[in-house]
Amino acid sequence: MTTRHCFVLRVRPNRLAEYTERHRAVWPEMLAALRDAGWDSYSLFLGADGLLVGHVETDDLPVAQAAMEATEVNARWQAEMAPFFTDLDGRTPDAGLLLLPEVFHLPTALAAAALTTTTNRSNGDTVSTEILPTRHERALGGLRAQRIELPSWAFGNAGTRFKVFTSPGTPRDPWEKIADAATVHRFTGVAPTVSVHIPWDRVSDYAELARHAADRGVQIGAVNANVFQDDAYRLGSVCNPDPAVRAKALAHLLDCVDVMDATGSRDLKLWFADGTNYPGQDNIRARQDRLSEALAATYARLGPDQRMLLEYKLFEPSFYTMDVPDWGTSFAHCLALGERAQVVVDTGHHAPGTNIEMIVAILLRAGKLGGFDFNSRFYADDDLMVGAADPFQLFRILHEVVAGGGLDDATGVAFMLDQCHNIEEKIPAQIRSVMNVQEATAKALLVDATALADAQRGGDVLAANAVLMDAYNTDVRPMLAEVRESQGLHPDPMAAYAASGYSEQIVVNRVGGDQAGWGA
Numbered sequence: 001m002t003t004r005h006c007f008v009l010r011v012r013p014n015r016l017a018e019y020t021e022r023h024r025a026v027w028p029e030m031l032a033a034l035r036d037a038g039w040d041s042y043s044l045f046l047g048a049d050g051l052l053v054g055h056v057e058t059d060d061l062p063v064a065q066a067a068m069e070a071t072e073v074n075a076r077w078q079a080e081m082a083p084f085f086t087d088l089d090g091r092t093p094d095a096g097l098l099l100l101p102e103v104f105h106l107p108t109a110l111a112a113a114a115l116t117t118t119t120n121r122s123n124g125d126t127v128s129t130e131i132l133p134t135r136h137e138r139a140l141g142g143l144r145a146q147r148i149e150l151p152s153w154a155f156g157n158a159g160t161r162f163k164v165f166t167s168p169g170t171p172r173d174p175w176e177k178i179a180d181a182a183t184v185h186r187f188t189g190v191a192p193t194v195s196v197h198i199p200w201d202r203v204s205d206y207a208e209l210a211r212h213a214a215d216r217g218v219q220i221g222a223v224n225a226n227v228f229q230d231d232a233y234r235l236g237s238v239c240n241p242d243p244a245v246r247a248k249a250l251a252h253l254l255d256c257v258d259v260m261d262a263t264g265s266r267d268l269k270l271w272f273a274d275g276t277n278y279p280g281q282d283n284i285r286a287r288q289d290r291l292s293e294a295l296a297a298t299y300a301r302l303g304p305d306q307r308m309l310l311e312y313k314l315f316e317p318s319f320y321t322m323d324v325p326d327w328g329t330s331f332a333h334c335l336a337l338g339e340r341a342q343v344v345v346d347t348g349h350h351a352p353g354t355n356i357e358m359i360v361a362i363l364l365r366a367g368k369l370g371g372f373d374f375n376s377r378f379y380a381d382d383d384l385m386v387g388a389a390d391p392f393q394l395f396r397i398l399h400e401v402v403a404g405g406g407l408d409d410a411t412g413v414a415f416m417l418d419q420c421h422n423i424e425e426k427i428p429a430q431i432r433s434v435m436n437v438q439e440a441t442a443k444a445l446l447v448d449a450t451a452l453a454d455a456q457r458g459g460d461v462l463a464a465n466a467v468l469m470d471a472y473n474t475d476v477r478p479m480l481a482e483v484r485e486s487q488g489l490h491p492d493p494m495a496a497y498a499a500s501g502y503s504e505q506i507v508v509n510r511v512g513g514d515q516a517g518w519g520a
């Protein structure tokens with residue numbers, strides 16, 4: 001099936017005429033090579049400022065690129081073209097081009113909206129007929145609109161208390177982490193934002209970091225405040241018994257809002273490691289008071305379009321009490337703060353056996369579900385790939401999201417990943433995780449809501465359960481392949497990434513410097 005691709009390059013402004021001239025007479029062997037390599041309907045457009053836009057339709061871009069690379073004429077042509085371009089950093093133009101994700105394609109949009117245009121008038125007039133979308137078509141529309149946010153820290157080295165394993169090609173700084181996140185977006189098409197963690201992603205100019213992201217087709221998403229790694233936080237951060245430590249922690253939260261202003265981020269995500277290890281260690285109620293004071297001061301600093309997302313976790317690193325241990329505590333603080341304070345459900349932060357989908361349903365109903373930190377756990381929180389441990393639980397969660405309208409933009413639910421990759425390759429692990437969320441979403445979108453409601457009304461327990469299981473047992477991979485192809489993407493992002501050479505390229509390019517890690 002044909003896929004569409006668009007890329008940009010920059011031609012030196014003083015060489016535009018010559019570049020145009022060269023393309024009036026491209027060597028016949030080069031033309032034939034492109035044709036034979038499957039570069040169907042290939043065009044180049046050149047702006048007066050040097051912006052070169054390429055558009056190509058082909059069955060499989062990495063394959064078509066590899067076929068060109070294998071020709072001798074391509075090497076000669078690329079060598080002649082290289083001097084025409086800026087920003088190639090020593091690469092040939094075909095290696096240095098920047099692929100842009102497709103954001104709109106009319107035929108696809110028409111199909112998703114189930115809008116057909118028919119010429120059924122006797123006088124030949126064209127009229128549009130609207131038909132109700134089928135469940136399948138609605139699901140396609142929902143999947144095309146879904147957005148999943150990637151965590152910058154997934155691209156750095158991580159580990160356990162026992163060992164952080166390094167791997168070749170790991171980013172050395174926030175700039176390289178964002179480049180990797182952009183790569184995940186390039187192959188999945190649904191991950192256009194990346195969350196940052198401060199100070200892990202500290203840079204001197206956050207507006208510049210935002211531009212760096214935009215240049216690669218992505219944006220900075222949630223800003224995560226880190227008040228759990230400074231020595232001062234031994235007894236907690238905003239709940240610490242020492243007012244000086246509390247002031248330091250609050251100052252960091254406010255700094256993070258400055259970062260949001262510079263990056264244009266909507267969400268400040270707060271997770272506190274605060275708590276106690278021993279009965280009697282501190283006053284539980286006083287700690288709640290200190291927490292609410294810091295939250296109120298931070299909330300007051302937010303702009304009108306900014307939100308505070310408050311996470312909870314039942315235990316670890318504190319073992320007797322955590323100051324925000326559960327959704328109820330987070331919910332109570334968010335209610336007291338106001339509309340723009342919302343609860344985040346980190347799927348790894350519950351006791352085994354907790355019914356997370358019920359929490360999701362309750363929060364959505366109350367308009368307080370700010371978003372998810374997706375990951376998997378088997379025993380305790382361990383940030384494994386979302387959907388790896390219990391794909392059925394992920395489906396049940398997404399079913400409540402769909403049923404509660406949480407996929408609609410207006411509800412503002414952020415679908416974020418919060419993961420670390422200790423032993424597996426990081427970029428494909430993120431791609432796999434995005435796909436796992438998409439698959440669970442697809443199944444949730446396929447639930448026959450009418451049949452379910454009928455069975456529930458009629459008290460038919462088995463029929464109701466069967467409706468859910470039918471959707472869960474559907475193989476949605478062909479449907480997702482269809483969604484990707486309709487968006488000009490490769491149907492199999494894992495294979496496309498593996499064939500892209502990016503993984504080998506970062507190993508070669510990223511030598512010297514210190515690899516980024518989680519700083520534990």
Ligand code: RM4
Pocket residue numbers: 153197224271311346373418
């Ligand atoms: C915490 C929490 C936060 C994340 C850090 C890395 O357990 O889940 O969301 O920022 O880990």
Ligand code: MN
Pocket residue numbers: 271311346373418
């Ligand atoms: Mn989290």
